[in-house]
Amino acid sequence: MAEDLVLDTAIRDWVLIPLSVVMVLIGVLRYFVSKLMRSSPTPDAKMVKEGQVVIRARNLKAGANFIPPKSFRARRFYFSNEENGLLHVPKDQASNPQAQMFSDPNMAMDMMKKNLSMIIPQTLTFAWVNFFFSGFVAAKIPFPLTQRFRSMLQNGIDLSTVDVSYVSSRSWYFLNLFGLRGLFSLILGDENAIDDTQRMMQMGGFGFDASKSLSAEKDGLDIIQHEWALPRFEHRAESVLRKLVQ
Amino acid sequence: MGSSEKRSKDVMSDIPTFSGENLQKNLKVIQNSRTFLSIIAGVLAGIIGFNGLTGFVFYFVVMLITSVGLMAKAGFSADLYFDSWNRVLFDGFLGGLMSFVLFWTFAYDLVHIF
Numbered sequence A: 001m002a003e004d005l006v007l008d009t010a011i012r013d014w015v016l017i018p019l020s021v022v023m024v025l026i027g028v029l030r031y032f033v034s035k036l037m038r039s040s041p042t043p044d045a046k047m048v049k050e051g052q053v054v055i056r057a058r059n060l061k062a063g064a065n066f067i068p069p070k071s072f073r074a075r076r077f078y079f080s081n082e083e084n085g086l087l088h089v090p091k092d093q094a095s096n097p098q099a100q101m102f103s104d105p106n107m108a109m110d111m112m113k114k115n116l117s118m119i120i121p122q123t124l125t126f127a128w129v130n131f132f133f134s135g136f137v138a139a140k141i142p143f144p145l146t147q148r149f150r151s152m153l154q155n156g157i158d159l160s161t162v163d164v165s166y167v168s169s170r171s172w173y174f175l176n177l178f179g180l181r182g183l184f185s186l187i188l189g190d191e192n193a194i195d196d197t198q199r200m201m202q203m204g205g206f207g208f209d210a211s212k213s214l215s216a217e218k219d220g221l222d223i224i225q226h227e228w229a230l231p232r233f234e235h236r237a238e239s240v241l242r243k244l245v246q
Numbered sequence B: 001m002g003s004s005e006k007r008s009k010d011v012m013s014d015i016p017t018f019s020g021e022n023l024q025k026n027l028k029v030i031q032n033s034r035t036f037l038s039i040i041a042g043v044l045a046g047i048i049g050f051n052g053l054t055g056f057v058f059y060f061v062v063m064l065i066t067s068v069g070l071m072a073k074a075g076f077s078a079d080l081y082f083d084s085w086n087r088v089l090f091d092g093f094l095g096g097l098m099s100f101v102l103f104w105t106f107a108y109d110l111v112h113i114f
Helices: A009-036 A045-062 A069-080 A097-103 A105-132 A147-153 A169-187 A195-202 A210-223 A233-245 B020-048 B053-073 B085-090 B093-113
Strands: none
Touching (some): A045 A069, A045 A210, A169 B093, B053 B093
16 A cells, blocks of 8 residues: 555645645734734723732732731731722622623624634635645645544545545645644744634633632632741842952 | 843742743743744655654654753753743643644655655
8 A cells, every 4th residue: 555646746836835825824914914903992990900909919929928927918918808808809799790791892892803803714715725625635644544534634535545644635724724833933923823723722711700800819819828938138138248249 | 041041040049939021031932942943843854754653753853852952052950941840841842743744744745746
């Protein structure tokens, strides 16, 4: 089964390379479009306040060991005090975040825009590939695969004796889809590199859930054991100064 | 890490402290180098004509060389620049794999089949 099919050079020129080039260009285009379309929503004052409180609590957690125990305790009390502590949300006020989010038209529009900008180019390209480039062998994968992959990879090819390594252009499309992520992160700079698959993974847990994050921060603060990290800082300062002076 | 080596950990105090921003920058450097090298490794593997398992072995060899190179750049003391050794050695292995396979397939086909 080790016969090496010799494929037409035209396939290389007109299928492989254009498909890759098109996918790279679409990725770049999508990056710029998402940059342009990023609308800045007018922030809700209450949500900004709560967000900032959470950030302060997190900073306190991060720097807890660098302040003396008493001041740490005072700050923690300020946050998680039962009556008027900032992080304490009374039980009846825990609003249902999902309902709030869907009734807020701005956020729904934003999410829809993001989803669309991700899904539409993929769907269009896939349809294009299927329409034009089906029914022939497009590439050979350099490593052997089992027979189970045949139906997945060789979709347009109706011969069952062809080696599973010879795949159709649809699988070349998928290979490009996953493999170009790395390339995008190199050429597009550090932000917004991976869009697709990571966003798909993140879509499951969305929701700026204010009350839950507040109580989570409160629990986090309560748990912390304070360990005074700079008990001997006078000695350390002295040794640093000595080194400088000498 | 680059030309201005940024220490992200201060080990002089009793409890190690991290500078988050420097740590992130160092991780970004690792990721970029691994991606770049996996693409180049893919093209090389395709041109040489590796087949099957040999190609994957080649990929792991290149990743190991990357790890050694990064360690050498960090002065063999990853403690100063990262929070754990595992990051320098193993981060981004699988991320580069897909790019490697793509460029390997591409180069292999260009050179051998067509």
